[in-house]
Amino acid sequence: MAVGTDSARVDAVDKVTGLALYPADAVPKDALHAVVVFTNQPHARLVSMDLSKTVASPGVVTVVTAADVPVNEYGLTLFDQPVFIGLDDTGRSSVPCDVSRWEADHLVVVVAESLSEARRASALIDTEWEPLPMASDVASAKADEILVHPGSSTNTYHTLQIRKGDAVLGMEAADVIIEGTYELPHQEHAYLQVEAATAWIDEQDRVTVETSGQWVHEDREQIAHALAVDEEEVRVRYAAIGGAFGGKEDMSLQIVMAVTARKLGALGINRSVHCGWSREESIVGHHKRHRATVTARLGATSEGFITAVEADVWLDAGAYNYTSNKVLGNLHLSVAGAYNVPNARIDSRAIYTHSVPGGAFRGFGGPQGAFVAESQMNKLASKLGMDPMELRQRNALTDLSDGITQSGLPEGVGVTRVIDACVERVPPSEELPEYPPFSPIASLPAKAEQLRQGRGYAVGMKNVGFSFGFPEACEADVVFHGDADEERPNRVELFHSAAEVGQGVHTALTQMVAYAVGLDFESVDGFFSDTSTGGDSGSASASRLTFMAGNSVLGAVEEAEKAWADGARPAAGHFRYKPPMTEALDPETGEGQPNFCYGYMAQAVDLTVDVGTGHIRVDRVVSVHDVGKAIHPQMLRGQIEGAIAQAHGYTLSEQLVVENGRIQNPRLSQYLIPGIGDVPARVDCVILEAADPLGPWGARGVSEMPYITYAPAVTAALYDAAGIWINKFPLTPSVVLEHLASAEI
Amino acid sequence: MNAEESYEIRLKVNGRTQHVTAPARRLLSDALRGELGLTGTHVGCEHGVCGCCTVLVDGAPVRSCLTFAVAVQDKDIRTVEGLAAGDGELHPVQEAFKECHGLQCGFCTPGFLMTACALIEQNNDPTEQEITEAIAGNLCRCTGYQNIRAAVRRAAEITRSDKR
Ligand code: FES
Ligand code: FES
Numbered sequence: 032m033a034v035g036t037d038s039a040r041v042d043a044v045d046k047v048t049g050l051a052l053y054p055a056d057a058v059p060k061d062a063l064h065a066v067v068v069f070t071n072q073p074h075a076r077l078v079s080m081d082l083s084k085t086v087a088s089p090g091v092v093t094v095v096t097a098a099d100v101p102v103n104e105y106g107l108t109l110f111d112q113p114v115f116i117g118l119d120d121t122g123r124s125s126v127p128c129d130v131s132r133w134e135a136d137h138l139v140v141v142v143a144e145s146l147s148e149a150r151r152a153s154a155l156i157d158t159e160w161e162p163l164p165m166a167s168d169v170a171s172a173k174a175d176e177i178l179v180h181p182g183s184s185t186n187t188y189h190t191l192q193i194r195k196g197d198a199v200l201g202m203e204a205a206d207v208i209i210e211g212t213y214e215l216p217h218q219e220h221a222y223l224q225v226e227a228a229t230a231w232i233d234e235q236d237r238v239t240v241e242t243s244g245q246w247v248h249e250d251r252e253q254i255a256h257a258l259a260v261d262e263e264e265v266r267v268r269y270a271a272i273g274g275a276f277g278g279k280e281d282m283s284l285q286i287v288m289a290v291t292a293r294k295l296g297a298l299g300i301n302r303s304v305h306c307g308w309s310r311e312e313s314i315v316g317h318h319k320r321h322r323a324t325v326t327a328r329l330g331a332t333s334e335g336f337i338t339a340v341e342a343d344v345w346l347d348a349g350a351y352n353y354t355s356n357k358v359l360g361n362l363h364l365s366v367a368g369a370y371n372v373p374n375a376r377i378d379s380r381a382i383y384t385h386s387v388p389g390g391a392f393r394g395f396g397g398p399q400g401a402f403v404a405e406s407q408m409n410k411l412a413s414k415l416g417m418d419p420m421e422l423r424q425r426n427a428l429t430d431l432s433d434g435i436t437q438s439g440l441p442e443g444v445g446v447t448r449v450i451d452a453c454v455e456r457v458p459p460s461e462e463l464p465e466y467p468p469f470s471p472i473a474s475l476p477a478k479a480e481q482l483r484q485g486r487g488y489a490v491g492m493k494n495v496g497f498s499f500g501f502p503e504a505c506e507a508d509v510v511f512h513g514d515a516d517e518e519r520p521n522r523v524e525l526f527h528s529a530a531e532v533g534q535g536v537h538t539a540l541t542q543m544v545a546y547a548v549g550l551d552f553e554s555v556d557g558f559f560s561d562t563s564t565g566g567d568s569g570s571a572s573a574s575r576l577t578f579m580a581g582n583s584v585l586g587a588v589e590e591a592e593k594a595w596a597d598g599a600r601p602a603a604g605h606f607r608y609k610p611p612m613t614e615a616l617d618p619e620t621g622e623g624q625p626n627f628c629y630g631y632m633a634q635a636v637d638l639t640v641d642v643g644t645g646h647i648r649v650d651r652v653v654s655v656h657d658v659g660k661a662i663h664p665q666m667l668r669g670q671i672e673g674a675i676a677q678a679h680g681y682t683l684s685e686q687l688v689v690e691n692g693r694i695q696n697p698r699l700s701q702y703l704i705p706g707i708g709d710v711p712a713r714v715d716c717v718i719l720e721a722a723d724p725l726g727p728w729g730a731r732g733v734s735e736m737p738y739i740t741y742a743p744a745v746t747a748a749l750y751d752a753a754g755i756w757i758n759k760f761p762l763t764p765s766v767v768l769e770h771l772a773s774a775e776i
Numbered sequence: 777m778n779a780e781e782s783y784e785i786r787l788k789v790n791g792r793t794q795h796v797t798a799p800a801r802r803l804l805s806d807a808l809r810g811e812l813g814l815t816g817t818h819v820g821c822e823h824g825v826c827g828c829c830t831v832l833v834d835g836a837p838v839r840s841c842l843t844f845a846v847a848v849q850d851k852d853i854r855t856v857e858g859l860a861a862g863d864g865e866l867h868p869v870q871e872a873f874k875e876c877h878g879l880q881c882g883f884c885t886p887g888f889l890m891t892a893c894a895l896i897e898q899n900n901d902p903t904e905q906e907i908t909e910a911i912a913g914n915l916c917r918c919t920g921y922q923n924i925r926a927a928v929r930r931a932a933e934i935t936r937s938d939k940r
Contacts, residue, residue, distance in 0.1 A: 039874055040874070040879075042882065043873075043874040043877075043879070044866075045882075046885050047866065047869075047870040047874055047882075048866075049814070049855065049856035053883060055815075057815075221917055222881070223828055223881070223916070224820070224881065225820070271881075272881060274881040274918055275881075310820070535880065665877050665923075666877060672919060672921075673918045674920075676919070676921065677917065700821070706912055707911055707925065708912045710921055
């Protein structure tokens, strides 16, 4: 099966027959059931906790608390969160454990014979809390009067800056200056499979956790850290994963369930333990796309050449860092857009608040940055009366650009390519086609005079792979099978940890191996996502797996070919792919090479707005992507269409309400993700294949790319239709009406 | 009936009658998944919004998370496990979702398959509008629905050609 052609997914039959087992499906018959009790306290000190009634409750086997975690701390990049809040921790934690800073901090795991018994016993926990003052948003946290982590003197715990040229002089040289303050909202991942895990002690005495996540080796590392054991004593494997989108990158049940299994083992109870979250527990209990406030200025000459960019970014990290420092980096890089900017001052800050942590979510800061950069460019075009794509073409980054971090860009910059292709497909001068009239409510037919059509554009770029000097790598193992006298292997086994979150990576890797070895698809057997069989692949994130895992399997095949040629039967090949090293940015100037590869995208959005009701319908999206090489075109289009649907929800309907550190709408009936009737009526994917010099067969990555530019393209189309700029979203009917009213349209 | 007390409930699932001992308020979704081990029926929201838990009851799509098991005693219940033929041959909706990549993570898929199956068994030549309306109550967070729509169209096509 050649790369560049469409094969059936390796997991398709299991998924259409109901045989695919997600983490809540493969629960052993004799498993114990666990409930994770949240503190339900956005900021309070635990004064006392009495578990005696819980322990005495029928069916209860044990309770697990801070006392059971050898090193009671967690964090993907900073250890700033206790695994459990409690009064009796071991003292080996870098963060005080008696204070709850988030409503979903964990307090106790109750283990019982049945789920109903565990639930009943959970309700009997007797706690006394001393309420503490709240700094629940950026505005209240900025003053540092209330500290989220009192160990430090400020809530503003991570800052980045760019100083390029002279932004003051650059602004003075400008003929026009565009200024705006942008409010970026939270977003809930709303993967349909909520968190669940089963844990046990395996036959080799390893603490074993089966769950769904994005990176088995990271899960293992975090568990081993908390348990203070060697990583070899922990095994993590993934069941089928029902969506992740960044929301399963941080730990949910991994550590607490490992601690629970260990405690059961120590009590001599040789049974598995299972826990599954409800939808409400899932929404309350995991991080969100960050909310942020960005104030930006863009200076340009009357010919549309950018003279300077200034930006102040405030990223609400919530109570714990999660990956906020990294997300901030991406937002920081993208806030000036995909353009040549001779002078820049950008100050970006992540700030702790007593609120839900922000963390990874498809795009990882990119959608927030691009909303600012592209809104500014669209406003500039309109102010100058210029074609918005011509304006972008004049300023587009190229292979010769120094970039915002003054270090040049990885070869193969595709900004002008995607702009050209987008303009060719959707010329800005072209009349909008007539789309059918619409009304969201069938009994209220739209009034034709209230319908306005508009078109908007946006352009962007997004890194592929980990950034800022992270030791990026991906491992693969293959084994060739065949007889000693055979010239070629007849069967290959592939061992890889890449997480199949739905994107199709297991299919793509199988296809790549089959093609590289010259076998058919069915002759490759994949064994995936188990720390006991596969090397460290890194995470299913940053649009990195096609590039990174693709290169790793190519390397492993090459190694196995050598062994095969030397006569080894079976012939094994192991490879650890490492891309060019990236750099952390200079703390003063922001200079450095943060990334080794980018994907490039441009979008045109046509929409209709009913100015009487404020409803928006997106009629067509043209999404242009330079992907390097489409390994599996049909799955690639699936990524584009899926990302646009999620970005559509982000832009138009998804509104997470958080008040005083508490999520007010943790249900899918209250938090509205798009259905088939809501998504754009038509999505046209335009795939460009300018090979990346380092990508496998030239492939870059695509999974996040369509997300980046969608919101600003929609707001530009809304301006085109109705003459209003909206600097925040979701663009709910009430928000649209409010803006229309103040603009008197 | 008493909420705590257990009762014997007769469930006819995929053509087989089975007995389940459960409290009166046992949801059909829990009975299928827990008591009968039919975990192909997924639970995504627990209150009727996502459609992941859709099964067919006497041929009509029903949200098993909103249905008490006792309420469907002796009715014909069909789950995703009952779609393929005994020899493993895929049902046209399964074949079509596979062929058209109507799935990514696959968590929503059983619900879509059952909903599409009900549509196509009633009407094997649905219009685009009828397809949209039939699946408008099922959520998918991964695909953007384009391939799901194509898969339903394709399933109807396979069904029509099978009939010929
Ligand atoms: S689980 Fe039944 S509709 Fe969502
Ligand atoms: S395929 Fe993942 S929710 Fe539909």
